[in-house]
Amino acid sequence: MRIDHIGYAVKNIEKARAAFEELGFVFDELIDDTDRNIFIQFGRNDGYCVELVSPDGNGESPADYFLGKVGPTPYHICYRTDDIERDIAELTAKKFKVIVPLAPAMAFGGCRVVFMMNRALGMIEIVEDDRDGD
Numbered sequence: 001m002r003i004d005h006i007g008y009a010v011k012n013i014e015k016a017r018a019a020f021e022e023l024g025f026v027f028d029e030l031i032d033d034t035d036r037n038i039f040i041q042f043g044r045n046d047g048y049c050v051e052l053v054s055p056d057g058n059g060e061s062p063a064d065y066f067l068g069k070v071g072p073t074p075y076h077i078c079y080r081t082d083d084i085e086r087d088i089a090e091l092t093a094k095k096f097k098v099i100v101p102l103a104p105a106m107a108f109g110g111c112r113v114v115f116m117m118n119r120a121l122g123m124i125e126i127v128e129d130d131r132d133g134d
Contacts, residue, residue, distance in 0.1 A: 013054035
């Protein structure tokens, strides 16, 4: 597995994007993930990638818990893999627990993602590489 991005829960994606742009990040188009009730936007700077995740106001979102507890914050590291089932099994054996089951994600063109938790580390996301090579 290799690091893909760091996910940030933010209240207002436009304000957060503007602050990151001040730090030199350049952002992709806004993604409206209606399945998860969030807006997502990826920004890159010097080989690093951040994912801004903001509630869309249409229901409970994955970012709500973190925003309610601590406000805008980094909340997960995402890893990219070429064998997601193998990595889930290996991490489960190392006391990680699946908290959001493996499912296609709009933000990754339908590639599958899983969220796992470890009490000592916190939450991670794993996304499979695009099997079509796109």
